[in-house]
Amino acid sequence: MESFANIQAGFALALQPMYLLMALGGAALGTAIGVLPGIGPSLAISLLLPFTFQLVDPVGAFIAFGGIFYGAMYGGSTTTILINTPGESSSVVTALDGYKMAQNGRAGAALSTAAIGSFFAGTVATFALMILAEPFVSFALSFGPAEYFALMVLSLCTVTAIGGGHPSKAAFSTLLGLSMGMIGLDSTSGQLRFTFGEASLFDGIDVVVAAIGLFAVSEVLFGLGNLRRQPESRLVSPGPLRMTKEEWKRSIAPWFRGSGLGFIIGVLPGAGATIASFMAYALEKKVSRHPEQFGKGAIEGVAGPEAANNASAGGALVPLLTLGIPGSATGAVMLAAFQGYGINTGPLLLKNHPDLVWGLIASLYIGNLMLLVLNLPLVGLWVKLLKIPEALLYPMILTLSTLGVYSLNRSIFDLYMLFGIGIIGFLLRRFRYPLAPVILGLALGPLLETEFRRALIGSRGDWSVFVGSPIAASALLLTLAFILVPILIKAVRSVSGVKPQMP
Numbered sequence: 001m002e003s004f005a006n007i008q009a010g011f012a013l014a015l016q017p018m019y020l021l022m023a024l025g026g027a028a029l030g031t032a033i034g035v036l037p038g039i040g041p042s043l044a045i046s047l048l049l050p051f052t053f054q055l056v057d058p059v060g061a062f063i064a065f066g067g068i069f070y071g072a073m074y075g076g077s078t079t080t081i082l083i084n085t086p087g088e089s090s091s092v093v094t095a096l097d098g099y100k101m102a103q104n105g106r107a108g109a110a111l112s113t114a115a116i117g118s119f120f121a122g123t124v125a126t127f128a129l130m131i132l133a134e135p136f137v138s139f140a141l142s143f144g145p146a147e148y149f150a151l152m153v154l155s156l157c158t159v160t161a162i163g164g165g166h167p168s169k170a171a172f173s174t175l176l177g178l179s180m181g182m183i184g185l186d187s188t189s190g191q192l193r194f195t196f197g198e199a200s201l202f203d204g205i206d207v208v209v210a211a212i213g214l215f216a217v218s219e220v221l222f223g224l225g226n227l228r229r230q231p232e233s234r235l236v237s238p239g240p241l242r243m244t245k246e247e248w249k250r251s252i253a254p255w256f257r258g259s260g261l262g263f264i265i266g267v268l269p270g271a272g273a274t275i276a277s278f279m280a281y282a283l284e285k286k287v288s289r290h291p292e293q294f295g296k297g298a299i300e301g302v303a304g305p306e307a308a309n310n311a312s313a314g315g316a317l318v319p320l321l322t323l324g325i326p327g328s329a330t331g332a333v334m335l336a337a338f339q340g341y342g343i344n345t346g347p348l349l350l351k352n353h354p355d356l357v358w359g360l361i362a363s364l365y366i367g368n369l370m371l372l373v374l375n376l377p378l379v380g381l382w383v384k385l386l387k388i389p390e391a392l393l394y395p396m397i398l399t400l401s402t403l404g405v406y407s408l409n410r411s412i413f414d415l416y417m418l419f420g421i422g423i424i425g426f427l428l429r430r431f432r433y434p435l436a437p438v439i440l441g442l443a444l445g446p447l448l449e450t451e452f453r454r455a456l457i458g459s460r461g462d463w464s465v466f467v468g469s470p471i472a473a474s475a476l477l478l479t480l481a482f483i484l485v486p487i488l489i490k491a492v493r494s495v496s497g498v499k500p501q502m503p
Contacts, residue, residue, distance in 0.1 A: 002134060003130055003131055003133070003134055006134075006354065006358045007130055007358060007361060007362055009354075009355075009358055010355075010357075010358030010359045010360075010361055010362030010363075011362040011365075013059065013355055013358070013359040013362065014063065014359050014362040014363040014366055015362075015366070018060060019059065019060055019063050019359065019363060020366065022056070022060045022061075022063045022064045022067070022363075023063050023064070023066075023067050023363045023366050023367045023370060024067075024367075024370055025064060025067070026063065026064035026065065026066065026067020026068045026071065026367065027067040027068075027070070027071045027367045027370045027371050027374060028067075028071070028374060029044065029064075029067070029068055029071065030044070030067055030068035030069065030070060030071020030072045030073075030074070030075065030371075031071040031072070031074050031075035031078075031371065031374055031375060031382060032071075032075060032382065032385055033068065033071070033072050033075060034071060034072040034073065034074060034075020034076040034077075034078070034091075035075040035076070035078055035079050035382045035385050036385060036388075036393070039219070039397075040072060040215070040329075040330075041068050041069050041071075041072040041330045042211065042215050042328075042329040042330040042332075042333050042436075042439075043215035043216050043219060044068050044072070045065050045068055045069075045330065045333045045334065045337070046208065046211040046212045046215050046216060046333050047212060047216055047397070047400050047401060047404055048064070048065075048068075048404075049208045049211075049212075049333070049336065049337055049340060049404070050208065050403075050404035050405060050407045050408050051404060051407070052064070052337070053340050053341070053408070054407060058341045058343060058353075058356055059355060059356050059359050059360070061337065061341070062334070062337070062356060062359075062360045063359065063360060063363040063367075065334055065337065066317075066360050066363055066364050066367060067363070067367040067370075067371075069313050069330060070122055070310065070313055070314075070364065070367055070368060070371060071367070071371055073090065073118060073122075073273060073309050073310045073313055074115065074118050074310070074371045074374075074375050075375075075382060076090060076091035076094075076309075077091050077094055077098065077111070077114040077115075077118070077302075077306050078111065078114075078375070078379055078382050079382075080092075080094045080095045080098055080099065081094065081095075081098035081099060081101070081102050081107060081110045081111055081114065081302070082099075082102055082107060082111075082379075083099075084099040090273035090274045090276070090277045090305075090309040090312075091277070091305075091306075091309070092274070092277075093277045093278050093281045093301075093305045094114065094277070094301075094302055094305050094306060096281070096294070096295050096301055097110075097294060097295065097296070097297055097298050097299070097300075097301030097302050098110045098114070098301075098302045100295070100296055100297035101297045101299065101302065103297075104297045106247075106297065106299075108242065109242070109243045109244070109247050109299065110299070110302050111375075111376065111379055112242070112243050112376065113243060113247065113251045113299055113302050113303045113306070114302055114303070114306040115371075115372055115375045115376050116251075116255070116372070117251065117254070117255045117258065117302075117303045117304075117306045117307040117310075118306050118307065118309075118310040118371070118372075118375075119368055119369070119371065119372040120255050120259060120307060121255065121258060121259040121262060121263075121306075121307035121308070121310040121311040122310045122311070122313070122314060122364070122368040122371070123365065123368055124259040124260075124263065124311060124314075125259065125262070125263045125266070125310065125311040125312075125313065125314025125315055126314050126361060126364040126365055126368065128263055128314065128315070129314050129315075129317055129318055129321075129361060129364075130361050132318055132322075133318070133321060133322060133350060133357065133361070134350065136318060136322035136323070137322050137347045137350045137351075140322055140323050140346070140347040141347045143347070143471065144455070144458070144469070145451040145452070145454035145455035145458060146451075146455040146459075146465045146466050146468065146469060146472045147469060147471045147472045147475070148323075148447075148451040149448060149451040149452045149455055149466065149472070150466060150471070150472040150473075150475035150476050150479075151323065151325060151471075151475050152325060152444050152447060152448045152451065153448070153475065153476065153479050154475045154476075154478055154479050154482075155319075155325050155326075155327060155440070155444065156174055156178075156437070156440060156441060156444060156448075157479045157482050157483065158268065158327075158482060159174065159327075159436065159437050159440055160174045160437060160482075166432065166433075166434070167486065169431075169432065169433045169434065170433075170434050170437050171437075172433060173428065173433050173434050173435065173436075173437035173438045173441070174437040174438070174440070174441045175441070176438050176441065177437060177438040177439060177440060177441020177442040177443075177445065178441040178442075178445040178448075179441075179445075180205050180210065180438070180441070180442045180445070181204070181205075181441060181442045181443075181444075181445025181446050181449075182194060182445065182449070183195065183201055183204050183205055184201055184202055184203055184204030184205070185202055185203065185204070187446065187449075187450055188449075188450070188453050198413070200411060200413040200414075204446070205417065205421075205442065206408065206409075206414065206417075207332070207333075207335075207336035207339070207439070207442055207443050208333075208336050208340060208405075208408060209405050209408070209414050209417050209418055209421070210417075210421050210438075210439060210442055211329075211332070211333050211336060211439055212401050212404060212405055212418060213401075213417065213418045213419070213420070213421030213422040213424075213425060214421060214422070214424075214425040214435050214438060214439055215329070215425070215435065215439075216397050216398075216400075216401045216422070217398070217401055217418060217419060217421070217422025217423075217425065217426075218422050218423075218424075218425030218426040218428070218429055218435070219397070220394045220397050220398055220422075221422065221423070221425075221426040222426055222429045222430070223390060223394060224390075224394060225426075225430075247299050250299050250300055250303075251299055251300070251303040254280075254284050254300045254303035254304035254307065255303055255304075255307045256307075257280065257283060257284070257287075257304060257307075258280045258284075258303065258304040258305065258306070258307030258308035258311065259307050259308070259311045260311070261276065261279060261280050261283065261308055261311075262276040262277075262280065262307060262308030262309060262310065262311030262312040262315065263311040263312065263314060263315040264315065265279065265308070265312055265315065266311060266312030266313065266314060266315020266316045266318075266327075267315040267316070267318050267319060267327075268315075268327065273308075273309035273310075273312040273313060274309075276305075276308040276309055276311070276312040277305035277306075277308050277309040277312075278305070279308070280304040280305045280307070280308035281294075281301055281304060281305045283304065284298075284300045284301060284303075284304040284305075285300075285301070288300055314364070316328055316330070316331055317331075319331075320334060320335065320345070321345075321349060321350070321357055321360075322347060322349075322350070323345075323346060323347070324338075324344075324345030324346035324347075324349065324447075325444070326440060326443060326444070328436060328440075329435065329436035329439050329440065332436075332439045332440045332442075332443040332444075333439070335443050336443060343356070401418060402415060402418070405418045425438075
């Protein structure tokens with residue numbers, strides 16, 4: 001199979017000393033980011049983008065980003081299990097049984113099943129990404145503007161419909177992102193829009209500036225506002241990392257189920273690792289012979305979700321690398337990285353930049369092995385990161401944000417935009433509006449508009465072009481389903497007298 005020949009070339013590239021160092025650095029940084037509550041992979045990659053543009057070639061940059069993406073999933077489980085403080089939202093469900101296992105003296109076993117499950121799931125997801133990359137590209141090469149427009153609408157609608165339980169708030173965030181994407185020079189007509197005469201806005205809002213403002217500056221402002229509300233956590237000693245024969249037996253099937261479920265959910269736009277981990281937990285509880293043990297220290301409640309959230313990270317790279325459509329905030333930031341390097345995403349990415357794609361996939365195998373070695377023996381070191389006081393951590397984030405944004409264009413106006421968007425992000429977080437749809441709308445908005453106009457120009461204004469192909473029609477029908485089904489369910493409940501549950 002051609003994929004195996006290509007991955008050999010990818011390993012030849014990824015095993016070069018410089019790229020091995022980038023993979024190790026990304027894996028270590030990603031683990032640290034996962035351990036620190038609130039500091040996610042999208043924030044970290046956003047902060048690094050301005051510096052990588054100046055210092056690293058695209059292959060090295062994306063190898064580091066891949067390590068950060070996978071590493072953050074690993075690191076989140078450590079503090080979840082030991083101090084009941086999820087480092088990542090996808091690790092929240094792990095706390096239900098992981099911390100109970102720690103209190104029962106089985107913290108080491110919980111950490112082991114999480115790390116081994118993460119390694120297994122990451123390897124499975126990377127293998128699936130390797131196998132599916134070329135078939136997806138071959139399929140996507142038949143897409144026209146109408147198909148791309150429909151798929152991007154579906155992607156944005158999926159993110160909005162899921163919306164962390166608040167679809168209306170997610171819809172507002174999506175529309176805000178799309179509105180921000182309209183600022184600047186219209187690529188089709190050449191007209192200036194919403195610039196208010198400010199020359200610095202002629203090229204629109206830089207996605208990197210917006211991402212750093214939304215994720216980094218807003219995180220600092222939000223964290224400073226909640227310092228006194230954060231409960232103190234008690235650290236449980238990891239103890240021996242060995243798993244008993246019974247724990248091995250009860251973990252193997254959840255690793256397999258979590259890997260498959262997580263990868264499939266990861267491919268779907270907007271679903272992400274958090275939904276994958278919760279669905280894996282629900283699945284394990286349903287198929288378990290001892291459902292009464294869940295919530296009291298069932299090892300399946302750690303193994304399944306941890307495998308699912310790592311597999312979803314690999315699945316999320318499939319639409320990004322093959323279609324150029326991000327399905328998460330981290331994917332949108334990585335799309336901005338492609339644009340920053342002047343690389344056109346989509347089906348031609350594999351043809352025009354095979355070294356980048358296959359080098360990245362090969363590095364994911366290598367980084368996954370590095371993460372297994374880094375996480376179990378060094379668990380004590382990662383927990384010590386939590387002792388870094390916020391009084392030091394937040395100024396460091398603000399300093400890196402300011403330096404990084406200024407280094408992009410040497411523009412003071414970009415700094416105004418950075419802190420202005422940061423304040424908007426803080427207000428959104430304060431009132432529980434999700435941030436991911438904003439950055440997705442900003443990243444996809446210009447592409448969405450371009451494909452929409454190209455489709456109408458090619459059809460000479462015939463709107464039926466959007467339902468003329470099975471792919472476009474199916475995507476738009478799914479979009480309608482995402483919009484209408486929740487409304488119909490709510491209407492049926494109100495007619496039947498069942499009070500709908502508030503999100």
